[in-house]
Amino acid sequence: MTRFKAGDEVFAFPGASFGSHAEYRTISEVGLIALKPNSLSFDEAAALSFGGTTALSFLRDKSGIKCGDKVLIVGASGSVGTAAVQIAKHFGADVTGVCSTTNLDLVRSVGADRVIDYTQADFALQRETYDIILDTTGTTSFARCEHALKLGGRLLLVLGSFAQTLGLERPSKASGKKVIAGVASAKAEDMNYLAELARTGDFRPVIDRSYLFECAAAAHAYVDTGRKKGNVVLTLHHLHQAARAAA
Structure with missing residues (x-):
């Protein structure tokens, strides 16, 4: 196959195999790799992958949004x-969107119709009901949010408890509601799909901080604070500089 040619600017995702903390990595041309949108930097393109494939898997594939x-x-x-x-x-x-006070403007800026500050209000105690509740934090049980789901509603657990992952938290069949957990799946066509969303302006990844590759430990330490916004990116500027010099 010849999906790519020398000089193509691409972005890729190792998925569950990990191994992306390396200066060089081989990946099959039929793997999770796509042409980089011209509208994005390499840092931004790299940040498309994890959040994008996870959200796409849960919203489109698992829940049928x-x-x-x-x-x-x-x-x-x-x-x-x-x-x-x-x-x-x-x-x-x-x-x-549900987030902290400091992130309300950010969540509005990426398109949320409304936001709830969890330090001031609990969505589970309000009267609004939803077709889909997606939890990225591991803080939402079905018992807590059952009444906030419409008939046929789905609770999507990107991050859940061990019991939830095993499928032990099951709504009654009469409720018509579902709890959907498990691992996000990613396919090669998903990378092209995300690239197209970036080209049309429908998806632009949020980057909080970028660290040089040799500062990976500091990047992980920042992520572990739980205060990051969007993505944290490791950059290999010396490789980019070398590529420009060779061109």
């Missing part, structure tokens, strides 16, 4: 959350 759905996203300011807000809007959903 459709135009007009009311969607609540818990943890809307993180990597998956900011991607989910934008992808849900792309599918025509009405989106509410």
Whole structure:
């Protein structure tokens, strides 16, 4: 196959195999790799992958999101959350984001129709109901949010408890509601799909900070604080400089 040629600018994602903390990595041309949108930097293109493929897997593939759905996203300011807000809007959903006070403007800026400050209000105690509740934080049980789901509603657990992952938290069949957990799946065509969303302006990844590759430990330490917005990126500027010099 000849999907790519020498000099093509691409972005790729190792998925569950990890191994992306390396200066060089081989990947099959039929793997999770796509041409980089011209509108994005390499840092931005790299940040498309994890949050984008996870949000796409849960919203489109696992839950069957459709135009007009009311969607609540818990943890809307993180990597998956900011991607989910934008992808849900792309599918025509009405989106509410849940985040902290400092991130309200950020979540609005990526397209949320409304935001809930979890330090001031609990979405589970309000009267609004949703077709989909997507939790990226591991803080939402079905028991807590059951009444916030419409008939046929789905609780999507990007991050859940061990019991939830095993499928032990099951709604009654009579409720018509579902709890959907598990691992996000990613396919090569998903990378092209995300690239096209970036080209049309429907999805632009949020980058909080960029660190040089040799500062990877500091990057992880920052992520572990739980205060990051969107994505944290490792850069290999010396490789980019070498490539420009060779050209």
